[in-house]
Amino acid sequence: MSTPREIIAEPLTREAFTRFGEVIDTRGADAFPINQGRTERFHALAGVELLGDDCRAILSIFRGQPLEPLQITLMERHPLGSQAFVPINNQPFLAVVAPPGDFDESAIRVFLVRGSQGLNYRAGTWHAPLLPLFPDSDYLVVDRQGQGDNCDETLLTIPVRPILPTS
Ligand SMILES: NC(=O)N[C@@H](O)C(=O)O
Ligand code: NI
Numbered sequence: 001m002s003t004p005r006e007i008i009a010e011p012l013t014r015e016a017f018t019r020f021g022e023v024i025d026t027r028g029a030d031a032f033p034i035n036q037g038r039t040e041r042f043h044a045l046a047g048v049e050l051l052g053d054d055c056r057a058i059l060s061i062f063r064g065q066p067l068e069p070l071q072i073t074l075m076e077r078h079p080l081g082s083q084a085f086v087p088i089n090n091q092p093f094l095a096v097v098a099p100p101g102d103f104d105e106s107a108i109r110v111f112l113v114r115g116s117q118g119l120n121y122r123a124g125t126w127h128a129p130l131l132p133l134f135p136d137s138d139y140l141v142v143d144r145q146g147q148g149d150n151c152d153e154t155l156l157t158i159p160v161r162p163i164l165p166t167s
Contacts, residue, residue: 004071004161009094009112011165012119017111020097020125022046024086024118046120048142049082055146057081061088062139064132072096072160075103076153077126081144085130086118091137093130094162100124103154110162126154131162 010016014023024045031040048057062085075098085093095111098104103126113119120142121127130139144150 002158004159006161006163007096007108007110008163009110009165012095012111012113012117016109017095017119019099020095020109020127021082021122022120024084024120025116027116046084047082048084048120048144049123050144050146051080051123052146052148055080055144055148057142058145060141060143062130062141064093064130064137064139065135066132070094070131070162072128072131072162073156074153075108075126075128075156076151077124078121078143078150079124079152080146080148080150082120082123083127083143084118084120084141085113086140086142087113087115088138088140089136090115091132091134091139093132093137093139094128095119095121096128096131096160096162097121098126100126105156105158108160110160112164133164
């Protein structure tokens with residue numbers, strides 16, 4: 001197998017992630033008061049995409065384990081719907097992504113998603129399956145259930161080794 005390509009994880013920001021989807025984070029988001037002022041609504045941080053017929057949005061919980069060794073050899077995309085991951089027990093994870101469309105291995109980027117952040121992969125965004133950094137990491141997942149093939153996979157010609165920032 002080829003020598004892995006090391007990619008340093010970037011902080012997840014709305015600006016940096018915009019080609020791949022949306023960031024679900026109260027930081028930097030507008031809110032308005034509801035429930036007689038007892039609640040702040042951080043409204044519409046992301047949208048659920050559902051393409052094709054006979055489908056619905058579903059909510060699941062993924063309990064993930066770290067990939068060891070941390071080396072990416074496969075990526076996937078969901079052409080018929082978005083897929084959101086929101087930490088339930090504040091556990092960070094990695095988002096290894098490439099833009100929608102024909103898979104461009106050279107365009108792979110790695111983001112470090114803090115435990116206080118979630119994300120929503122746009123329909124068609126290439127990503128590695130869930131990559132928690134700690135055992136028994138739970139995530140609320142919002143994605144599509146329905147007809148049609150909603151998971152394309154591709155193997156990398158050169159494995160990617162995400163590098164966590166030192167600071
Ligand atoms: N297979 C599945 O439901 N999960 C993947 O899509 C993933 O991105 O983790
Ligand atoms: Ni997925």
